[in-house]
Amino acid sequence: MKFLVLTVLSAGFLTTAASAQDLGAPMIEGGQVEDIAIEGDEDAGPLRGTVTDESSLDDLGIAIPAFATDRNRETAANADGTAALGREVARVITANLRNNGLFEPTGPDSLPTPEFQQITAPAWGSWGGRGAEMLVHGYVRARDDGRLVVGCYLYDVALQDELVREGWVVPPADWRRAAHKCSDLVYSRLTGEDPFFDSRIAYIAETGPKDARVKRLAVMDSDGANHRFLTLGSATALTPRYSPDYSKILYLSYVDGNPRIYVYDIGSGQQTLVSENANPTLAPRWSPDGRYVLYSMAVAGNTDIYRVPVTGGRSVRLTDTPGIDIAGSYSPDGGRIVFESDRSGTQQCYVMDADGTNQRRISFFGGRCATPEWSPRGDQIAFTRIAGDFNVAVMTPSGRNMRVLTGGWQDEAPTWAPNGRIIQFFRTTRNSGDSSLWQVDLTGQNERRLPTPVDASDPAWGPIRP
């Protein structure tokens, strides 16, 4: 394998924004979420042990009554004050756990509302009688500076003891993040898995008929809330990817008439080309540290994979076969890249070292292998398996233990949850071309459609938010 240094018109500093940008107003971020000590922290601390229930987790009953408040105060997060906000927080947690097929949650609308003092001293008798094995308590307190303190406690009802607790300070606009963090705390404590709820999804919103489809860049929370369109729709946008720190989005736009990869800065609303040259650039992916962009470029019809610093500069060519080499995706340690190539005659998946050496095919089952995405845990590669229909499948990085997880007519472009346990993808309907976002867990059992305001494709799930 040769290493070709690309001598295209190198971007240098990439400070020049494209002239016409098709961009909406920049997004205002709420700010950081801080951890904070909460009521109960002076006690002995939560129980460190296994939960009492031995049955499967999706049968585990969890009561999630309204979060209490020390006193009902005005807050920018809810017109009816902190008490009403506490109920909303519990609803968000309940929906998170239920929609993902985890546990058997009961929400605040069918449960009594605890007093503030009961958050750290649950009324065990009343919860034990409701068939709930687990109890989530919490509170919302408005501080004088307007920010919110949210405490989250998980109790084992049978043991009558606390399993875990955490607290956060959030700006009012970010109150849902506290609910997601509480969901993550409960999920992680009960499953032993890493969290995933406090994350966002970039995707392509689609409207209009099949032959005149408008495709806009859009973003939303992992549960579909805080939805926002980032482009206006005059130019087709495709294949977004959130940067690891959520400050930027890579995506393809036809804004200058050609398919090109842009780096969109969420805070400033500015965007720059990853590579200033006349050739089409495709299939952008971030390196795990967010410093590099992996992309493909077609030169005289031949497509290869390149790497370029996100700040601009020289592109390094990583593949040089006469086929289409595309859709490179880094391993979580940044050491390897999985990609697809039709060098064998059909789309198949290959792995190479990050410098382009040791290219070897890993997919040898029937059918084709496209859009491979390395799991954040490193142990699996999700991909689009083409064997008649398109389905989402997973395999190990050596190409073993291939498992098909979905059964739609055209399920395409998997993206991983931050914890590597759930995969999102988009499903296209035969003839109509309608498209929607779906997710499935690694068992293939829990599949559901994600709510989006309009049709949707190309989901890209970001990491846990900083």
Added chain:
Amino acid sequence: MTISRTRLATTTILASALALGACSKEAPAELPPTPQAATPAPTATQQPTGPTVGTQAHFEDAVGSSTVVYFDTDRYNIDSTDAAALQEQAQYIAAYPQLTFTIEGHTDERGTREYNLALGERRANSAKNYLVSLGVSPDRIRTVSYGKERPVALASNPEAWAQNRRAASIVVN
């Protein structure tokens, strides 16, 4: 500036013959028939009401359905039918040296989005390279791929897919 109609008509007849001979071609049934030799009517371009030079309509009047070439699934080679169509295009391009063209590469919906963008680019370049081999200056032809994003036939069946696997030449105004 007028095109040599005799020459174009002759080429069209040849193209039709080639098209009939190329029975392995996937030419979809829904396509309009290959233009008859008489299609670029001798008086057409002299009518003040007809399409003017520099419009797509004028190009289509001259070469008919040959503004578009079609490909087999996952393929991008120029077969004899494509070659005949591109020869017609080359005649027209030669006749109007002031014009520039964009070749749009497209795919059917039965491929993944990113791969199809690359495949469309490969098809557009195949068509361009063939025109260049016929003497067209590469500076006059730009390529762009739309992958599967802009179908012309909307059903999800083999006939529609055949119509969507195409490279379409467009006159740039």
